[in-house]
Amino acid sequence: MTVQKENTQRVIEVGAADLPLHCPTPDQIAWNGHPRVFLPIEKKGEALCPYCGTLYKLRAGEVIKGHH
Incomplete structure (x- = not known):
């Protein structure tokens, strides 16, 4: 069972298995978060959540x- 946690980190490293990337991620608590937004990390190697x-x-x- 995956333990959900608060998103208190400001920088999170992800791997290819985490794609397609969205914030909040599946292991973060959703009740106090923001709407899910997909983030295009493939081209630049990093992405900033607008929320x-x-x-x-x-x-x-x-x-x-x-991905290219």
Whole structure:
């Protein structure tokens, strides 16, 4: 069972398995969050959530298959 947690981090590293990326992520508590928004991390390797300001970064060395 996945334990849900508050989104208190301002920078979160993600991997290719986390794509398509959206904020809040599945392991974050949703009741006090914002609407789900999909974030385009594939091109630049990072994406900023327009609602909460969390910066998501692709882990170093991650390979995204099928995306250019």
